[in-house]
Amino acid sequence: MEITSILNKIVELPKASTSHIVDIINEVEYPKGHRLLNADKVERDIYFIKKGIARAYIDAADGEVTFWFGKEGDTVVSMKSYVSNQPGYEHIELLEDCILYQLNADALNDLFAKDVYIANWGRKFAEQELLKTEERLIERLFGTASERYSKLIKNNPELLQRVQLSHIASFLGITQVSLSRIRAKLK
Amino acid sequence: MEITSILNKIVELPKASTSHIVDIINEVEYPKGHRLLNADKVERDIYFIKKGIARAYIDAADGEVTFWFGKEGDTVVSMKSYVSNQPGYEHIELLEDCILYQLNADALNDLFAKDVYIANWGRKFAEQELLKTEERLIERLFGTASERYSKLIKNNPELLQRVQLSHIASFLGITQVSLSRIRAKLK
DNA sequence: ACGGTTTTTTATCATTTGTAAAGTTATAAT
DNA sequence: ATTATAACTTTACAAATGATAAAAAACCGT
Numbered sequence: 001m002e003i004t005s006i007l008n009k010i011v012e013l014p015k016a017s018t019s020h021i022v023d024i025i026n027e028v029e030y031p032k033g034h035r036l037l038n039a040d041k042v043e044r045d046i047y048f049i050k051k052g053i054a055r056a057y058i059d060a061a062d063g064e065v066t067f068w069f070g071k072e073g074d075t076v077v078s079m080k081s082y083v084s085n086q087p088g089y090e091h092i093e094l095l096e097d098c099i100l101y102q103l104n105a106d107a108l109n110d111l112f113a114k115d116v117y118i119a120n121w122g123r124k125f126a127e128q129e130l131l132k133t134e135e136r137l138i139e140r141l142f143g144t145a146s147e148r149y150s151k152l153i154k155n156n157p158e159l160l161q162r163v164q165l166s167h168i169a170s171f172l173g174i175t176q177v178s179l180s181r182i183r184a185k186l187k
Numbered sequence: 188m189e190i191t192s193i194l195n196k197i198v199e200l201p202k203a204s205t206s207h208i209v210d211i212i213n214e215v216e217y218p219k220g221h222r223l224l225n226a227d228k229v230e231r232d233i234y235f236i237k238k239g240i241a242r243a244y245i246d247a248a249d250g251e252v253t254f255w256f257g258k259e260g261d262t263v264v265s266m267k268s269y270v271s272n273q274p275g276y277e278h279i280e281l282l283e284d285c286i287l288y289q290l291n292a293d294a295l296n297d298l299f300a301k302d303v304y305i306a307n308w309g310r311k312f313a314e315q316e317l318l319k320t321e322e323r324l325i326e327r328l329f330g331t332a333s334e335r336y337s338k339l340i341k342n343n344p345e346l347l348q349r350v351q352l353s354h355i356a357s358f359l360g361i362t363q364v365s366l367s368r369i370r371a372k373l374k
Numbered sequence: 375a376c377g378g379t380t381t382t383t384t385a386t387c388a389t390t391t392g393t394a395a396a397g398t399t400a401t402a403a404t
Numbered sequence: 405a406t407t408a409t410a411a412c413t414t415t416a417c418a419a420a421t422g423a424t425a426a427a428a429a430a431c432c433g434t
Contacts, residue, residue, distance in 0.1 A: 058325065058328070058329075060329055065328050065329065067324065067325070067328055079314075079317055079318060079321055080318060080321070082314075083314040083315070083317065083318055084318065089321075089325055112307055112310065113303075113307070115303075116300075116302075116303040116306055119303055119306040119307050119310060120299055120300070120306050120309075120310075122307075122310045123299065123306060123307075123309045123310035123313055126310055126313035126314045126317055127266075127269075127270040127313045128270070129317060130266055130270065130313055130316060130317040130320060131266060131267060131270055131271065133317060133320045133321055133324060134266055134267070134276075134320055136324060137254065137320060137323060137324040137327070138245065138254070138276055140324070140327055140328075141245070141252050141254055141327075141360070142245075142247055142252065144390095145391090164410095164411070164412090165411075165412065166411075166412085173328070174391075174392090175391075175392060175393085176411090176412075176413090177391085177392075177393080177394095177412095177413080177414085178390090178391060178392075179412095180412065180413050180414075181391090181413090181414090183412095183413090184413075184414085331420090332420095332421090351380090351381065351382090352381075352382065353381075353382090361421075361422090362421075362422060362423080363381090363382075363383095364382095364383085364384090364421090364422075364423080364424090365420090365421060365422075366382095367382060367383050367384075368383090368384090368420095368421090370382090370383090371383075371384085375434105376433105376434090377432105377433100377434095378431105378432085378433090379430105379431080379432075379433100380429105380430080380431070380432090381428105381429080381430065381431080382427105382428080382429070382430080383426105383427080383428070383429080384425105384426085384427075384428085385424105385425090385426085385427095386423100386424090386425090387422105387423090387424090388421105388422085388423080388424105389420105389421085389422070389423090390419105390420085390421070390422085391418105391419085391420075391421085392417105392418085392419075392420085393416105393417085393418080393419095394415100394416090394417090394418105395414105395415090395416095396413105396414085396415085397412105397413080397414075397415095398411100398412080398413070398414090399410105399411080399412070399413085400409105400410085400411070400412085401408100401409080401410070401411085402407100402408085402409080402410090403406100403407090403408085403409095404405105404406085404407085404408100
């Protein structure tokens with residue numbers, strides 16, 4: 001997915017404004033297993049996934065909790081870091097070799113102050129990320145783990161090929177053993 | 188809480204920009220039990236709570252699920268409606284008589300296009316709401332219901348006086364009976 | 375204060391989910 | 405191919421939670 005279409009998918013931008021953003025973007029590449037963002041660090045870079053898949057997870061006392069998967073076209077950002085310049089909650093780990101568009105938040109902030117189109121683009125960006133977060137919250141509130149598993153693989157069938165079940169179980173808020181039981185019943 | 192301090196708490200605004208927003212704000216009053224926002228309707232008004240308390244909940248097959256409480260200084264908005272002009276997920280119900288500042292999203296959008304300070308204020312507004320939603324999501328992911336209850340009343344002790352336990356149980360993702368057992372153990 | 379309603383607690387039993395451990399399958403490296 | 409490691413499934417048992425019903429307590433309007 002090309003960077004200009006990713007940017008303009010958020011909201012239509014004048015050509016000049018698009019170039020101003022593209023000018024501060026770098027294409028970078030990291031291998032599977034690379035930790036792209038770290039909890040407890042202030043992370044000032046935002047990424048858009050050109051190719052690959054990643055997960056966000058939190059280190060808890062009783063193990064990791066995965067709460068996000070991102071693939072081609074998705075945004076990788078520690079919102080706490082991006083918004084408030086404080087260490088975020090989550091680690092982001094690449095689950096495949098990835099190609100990413102890298103965008104520095106400080107450079108972007110300079111553009112926000114100068115260009116009203118980019119300011120409103122940044123607003124739309126935050127608003128859309130908000131809707132996605134809200135959806136994730138609401139999905140967690142409803143249905144049994146079994147229902148949510150069925151929905152997940154219906155909407156993201158390729159996830160099963162690309163992500164290991166322990167992460168999916170964690171994402172669903174159940175143990176891997178429980179997920180195994182669910183999968184056995186669905187056969 | 189006065190409206191100018193609510194607005195400037197989000198981000199410092201020039202006086203002229205503040206007045207432009209204040210000009211399109213009305214103070215309104217509704218009784219306890221009033222439904223301020225409706226799921227399945229496009230709601231184009233945003234509210235800031237001057238006085239009172241409210242909850243957001245979703246009507247599910249097996250009853251209501253409360254997932255947000257708001258009090259003085261908090262923002263009441265159906266983000267789905269505000270951002271994408273589509274019906275939202277949630278009902279908002281007033282749990283006390285309330286005084287509210289009412290702000291129309293369409294009028295606000297006009298200001299976003301005209302004033303770069305207001306555009307960036309709107310960006311910060313969305314960003315801060317995003318952080319709050321993220322926090323709510325993350326809190327749901329961790330700890331037992333009992334731990335989350337203890338945390339909730341530690342951070343919001345007055346909630347127990349102002350909100351009935353059935354709503355708090357729903358917020359914690361457990362039944363009211365389960366919450367009663369938890370409370371009995373903590374004594 | 376009274377009666378009626380709502381809210382909260384308590385008790386019982388059934389179900390779900392977790393933990394631990396063992397067994398099976400798949401994957402990767404040499 | 406062989407071995408070692410990681411991923412996934414299965415089982416048995418324990419703990420937590422839900423459903424339901426009923427009792428107790430708190431609240432409200434008159």
